[in-house]
Amino acid sequence: MEVKHCTKCEKLWQLTYSFSQTPKHALHSKQDEYALECLEQKTKCEEINGTKRYRTPLLRVKNAPVLKAPPEAVMPALRRMERQLARDLDHASLYDQEIQKLIDTGCVRKLTSDEVESSDET
Known part of the structure; x- marks a missing residue:
C-alpha cells in the first residue's frame, strides 16, 4: 500500500536529512545535484506491516559501470x-x-x- 504523504515520516526525514533544506545559494557538484534529484523523484513513503517507512533509491554515480560479478x-x-x-x-x-x-x-x-x-x- 503506497502512502503519498506521511507527516511524521516527513518531519523525521527533514530532521535527519537536512541537505534537502539547504539554502538556494549553496553550491552543489553535478553529482550532488543528481543525487538530490534522484532522492526527490524516487523516494516514497510506504506502509509496511503497519509501519510507515521511507523507500529510497540506492545512490550511484550517473552512468556508473554495470556491476556484474561472476x-x-x-x-x-x-x-x-x-x-x-x-x-x-x-x-x-x-x-x-x-x-x-x-x-x-x-x-x-x-x-x-x-x-x-x-x-x-x-
Whole structure:
C-alpha cells in the first residue's frame, strides 16, 4: 500500500536529512545535484506491516559501470559465511530470523533462475 504523504515520516526525514533544506545559494557538484534529484523523484513513503517507512533509491554515480560479478568471484565469501554459521548455531538462527524479516516485509525476495540469467547486474 503506497502512502503519498506521511507527516511524521516527513518531519523525521527533514530532521535527519537536512541537505534537502539547504539554502538556494549553496553550491552543489553535478553529482550532488543528481543525487538530490534522484532522492526527490524516487523516494516514497510506504506502509509496511503497519509501519510507515521511507523507500529510497540506492545512490550511484550517473552512468556508473554495470556491476556484474561472476559466481567464481563471490562463492568463496558465501562458503566462508556458511562455515561460520554452521559453527555458531545461535548466530545462524539470528541470521535466519533477520533474513526472514526482510522477506516478510518485502524488502528482499529470492530471484528465479530466469531473473538471474536476464539481469544486467549481479
